[in-house]
Amino acid sequence: MLNEVCLPVGMSRGDVERLDELIKERIRLPKGSALYGIGDRADAIYGIRSGSIKTQLEGSSGQLQITGFLLPGEIVGMDGLLESRHVSHAIALEDSEVCVIRINEMDAIAQQLPALQHQFRRLMSKEINRSHQLLMAIGSLRSEQRLAAFILNMSQRLATLGYSPNEFLLRMTREEIGNYLGLTLETVSRLFSRFAREGLLRIQQREIRILDMHGLQELALTDCA
Amino acid sequence: MLNEVCLPVGMSRGDVERLDELIKERIRLPKGSALYGIGDRADAIYGIRSGSIKTQLEGSSGQLQITGFLLPGEIVGMDGLLESRHVSHAIALEDSEVCVIRINEMDAIAQQLPALQHQFRRLMSKEINRSHQLLMAIGSLRSEQRLAAFILNMSQRLATLGYSPNEFLLRMTREEIGNYLGLTLETVSRLFSRFAREGLLRIQQREIRILDMHGLQELALTDCA
DNA sequence: CGCCTCTTTGATAAAAGTCAATCAGGGTGG
DNA sequence: CCACCCTGATTGACTTTTATCAAAGAGGCG
Numbered sequence: 001m002l003n004e005v006c007l008p009v010g011m012s013r014g015d016v017e018r019l020d021e022l023i024k025e026r027i028r029l030p031k032g033s034a035l036y037g038i039g040d041r042a043d044a045i046y047g048i049r050s051g052s053i054k055t056q057l058e059g060s061s062g063q064l065q066i067t068g069f070l071l072p073g074e075i076v077g078m079d080g081l082l083e084s085r086h087v088s089h090a091i092a093l094e095d096s097e098v099c100v101i102r103i104n105e106m107d108a109i110a111q112q113l114p115a116l117q118h119q120f121r122r123l124m125s126k127e128i129n130r131s132h133q134l135l136m137a138i139g140s141l142r143s144e145q146r147l148a149a150f151i152l153n154m155s156q157r158l159a160t161l162g163y164s165p166n167e168f169l170l171r172m173t174r175e176e177i178g179n180y181l182g183l184t185l186e187t188v189s190r191l192f193s194r195f196a197r198e199g200l201l202r203i204q205q206r207e208i209r210i211l212d213m214h215g216l217q218e219l220a221l222t223d224c225a
Numbered sequence: 226m227l228n229e230v231c232l233p234v235g236m237s238r239g240d241v242e243r244l245d246e247l248i249k250e251r252i253r254l255p256k257g258s259a260l261y262g263i264g265d266r267a268d269a270i271y272g273i274r275s276g277s278i279k280t281q282l283e284g285s286s287g288q289l290q291i292t293g294f295l296l297p298g299e300i301v302g303m304d305g306l307l308e309s310r311h312v313s314h315a316i317a318l319e320d321s322e323v324c325v326i327r328i329n330e331m332d333a334i335a336q337q338l339p340a341l342q343h344q345f346r347r348l349m350s351k352e353i354n355r356s357h358q359l360l361m362a363i364g365s366l367r368s369e370q371r372l373a374a375f376i377l378n379m380s381q382r383l384a385t386l387g388y389s390p391n392e393f394l395l396r397m398t399r400e401e402i403g404n405y406l407g408l409t410l411e412t413v414s415r416l417f418s419r420f421a422r423e424g425l426l427r428i429q430q431r432e433i434r435i436l437d438m439h440g441l442q443e444l445a446l447t448d449c450a
Numbered sequence: 451c452g453c454c455t456c457t458t459t460g461a462t463a464a465a466a467g468t469c470a471a472t473c474a475g476g477g478t479g480g
Numbered sequence: 481c482c483a484c485c486c487t488g489a490t491t492g493a494c495t496t497t498t499a500t501c502a503a504a505g506a507g508g509c510g
Contacts, residue, residue, distance in 0.1 A: 139407035
């Protein structure tokens with residue numbers, strides 16, 4: 001049924017049926033619960049069916065760093081494939097559901113289905129690119145640009161899921177946004193207020209309504225190094 | 226011969242011989258030359274045999290962000306596997322040599338050699354973790370901690386290559402270090418001077434000698450959030 | 451030898467963080 | 481059902497960190 005949500009591939013009808021074997025198990029995650037934690041055995045990856053999930057690392061002195069906010073259709077858990085142990089936490093931001101893709105089973109099927117192998121490789125490459133993009137944002141953009149880019153990114157991803165790109169609900173706190181972007185929660189809050197004052201958007205708690213998409217885009221690009 | 230440098234795997238004697246087929250081609254890179262650039266067709270990955278290479282992204286407004294400094298034994302080029310086009314530049318920091326691993330050929334061999342598939346997956350996961358680590362450093366550490374962590378990281382990686390962990394030559398400029406760490410070149414320079422003043426290390430141009438490894442480690446961890 | 455790039459250092463400014471107080475909702479228990 | 485509490489958000493005053501601008505110094509390569 002919703003295989004494309006679990007592992008969005010471009011493959012033949014018959015191939016897709018093979019995948020049904022792969023995705024038997026599902027997990028329901030109440031808000032705030034962990035899909036996995038650091039040190040947990042990593043023998044599967046997870047496709048998000050509904051809800052949203054954050055992933056965060058834990059530094060050597062205990063500080064947390066959020067590395068991603070994942071939405072339906074996206075894959076979580078690929079960080080653990082190095083040592084078969086997860087090196088991050090994955091926590092549901094709201095009640096969510098994921099489907100489980102066991103690595104072993106995937107390997108078995110991929111043996112006769114090279115397209116799956118390639119698809120999986122693409123997914124990992126995507127993850128690399130995602131964190132590189134974030135790296136560039138944190139490393140070379142100013143706070144206002146980072147937040148603008150963040151809002152636009154959420155908007156785009158929600159739009160591809162069929163939601164309105166102009167009006168949506170943030171599932172994370174100011175503190176989580178700040179942590180993700182390398183800012184403090186106060187800075188994030190002030191920026192939201194400023195964006196609202198400047199007529200770029202309207203914000204009421206976590207409900208965002210983008211009023212001037214073009215202005216936001218301009219802001220995100222304004223640097224001209 | 227030096228296959229483990231090109232694709233460090235834990236596999237049987239016979240398997241290793243299979244790999245010889247894989248690595249026929251080598252490329253010599255003069256200092257400053259590009260292994261690939263944004264938009265180039267990505268049909269191979271590269272194992273560094275000697276020298277060092279930086280990878281950098283280009284933002285929408287033209288700003289560059291260095292995402293990695295790669296040393297011998299490390300793999301470069303995995304960012305391009307998403308769309309078969311590279312999305313970054315890879316540039317030699319000194320005269321370097323890489324061996325070419327064509328994706329197609331690797332796939333063909335991996336068909337009968339699952340260990341290779343797994344090894345490749347591990348490498349991609351490692352790349353994800355690497356950029357997550359950097360993300361955490363830039364996102365949640367102060368400038369002095371970032372630089373200390375950077376120095377320690379270089380030291381460790383050079384040590385695993387058989388070089389002295391206490392004395393080495395940086396192949397990149399202050400500006401490149403700064404860009405990588407999300408700092409300006411002036412800040413980097415001042416920090417080096419300060420570390421030297423505090424007796425943590427001695428620095429003369431790009432020659433580093435670590436005098437107080439433990440002090441540096443402490444500095445890198447000092448946050449206690 | 452001299453130019454050119456890289457580096458160092460200083461003075462100043464701007465950005466973002468910290469501390470602190472208040473405010474707003476949402477959920478819980480009386 | 482309402483008051484209260486607790487978490488999260490906002491805003492202000494102030495500090496710290498880091499960037500920016502500028503000038504001078506050091507090597508290295510042609």
